[in-house]
Amino acid sequence: MSKTHLGHRARKRFGQNFLHDQNIIEQIVDVINPQPGENLVEIGPGLAALTEPVADRSGHLNVIEIDRDLADRLESHPFLAPKLNVTRGDAMKIDFNQFTTSEKPLRVFGNLPYNISTPLIFHLLKYTASISDMHFMLQKEVVDRLAAEPGSKTYGRISVAVQQACRVTPVVNVPAGAFNPPPKVESAVVRLEPYAQSPYPVTDREQLHALCLQAFNQRRKTIRNNLKGLLSEAQLTELDIDPGARPETLSVADYCAMANYLSEQSNVRND
Known part of the structure; x- marks a missing residue:
């Protein structure tokens, strides 16, 4: 050797x-x-x-x-x-x-x-x-x-x-x-x-990565504050996500649910 x-x-x-x-x-x-x-x-x-x-x-x-x-x-x-x-x-x-x-x-x-x-x-x-x-x-x-x-x-x-x-x-x-x-x-x-098939399917990974970048930008703030302008309190609640939660308490599945919701919304707007 x-x-x-x-x-x-x-x-x-x-x-x-x-x-x-x-x-x-x-x-x-x-x-x-x-x-x-x-x-x-x-x-x-x-x-x-x-x-x-x-x-x-x-x-x-x-x-x-x-x-x-x-x-x-x-x-x-x-x-x-x-x-x-x-x-x-x-x-x-x-x-x-x-x-x-x-x-x-x-x-x-x-x-x-x-x-x-x-x-x-x-x-x-x-x-x-x-x-x-x-x-x-x-x-x-x-x-x-x-x-x-x-x-x-x-x-x-x-x-x-x-x-x-x-x-x-x-x-x-x-x-x-x-x-x-x-x-x-x-x-x-x-x-x-x-994964051949992820346990957390996501429509658009770029959307997920952009969402996480914004969500974790200020870890001490709530998810409601960090995602202001992206998801409203009502939309978070609709996705079973506590608007008062800190970003690091949400699961991978939660982030995928938010990203998929945003992808869906943008498809609706583009149709």
């Missing part, structure tokens, strides 16, 4: 922290459990800490790398290069449909830079119809937010958006010392499995 941070300095602008603890790396690869012939996509392979063992097990994978030096290294790597299809670019701007094939759903994984993890997850939610699962290493507090239950301090708009679309399972805790340089925060790996 080649040790890779040979001569590459972690770049702050890309939020790079490189994983080097072999024991943690093996735990993560076991959790991903890559199989030969699967359609795997890694976001931000960096120094190939996960790329190498995943490629060893799967035989081939797609990787997306924004850092030109790292992309060059991967493309000229003596034994990894033949197993990789390297896409250079920003994962936030990439159309993940380009990796899909009709018979093989995508399996996406990566040690995500902390500075882009939330918008990147929102970006990937557009492609859940083509994805069977996603495994991401994130700041532990982000994993806590993804898995948070209504009523907790960590529950917010990303909890609702992700839980509407995916089953969320935290799978591995990763100490700061497993990285070089060590980040100032704990990390964790989360598994997101898109």
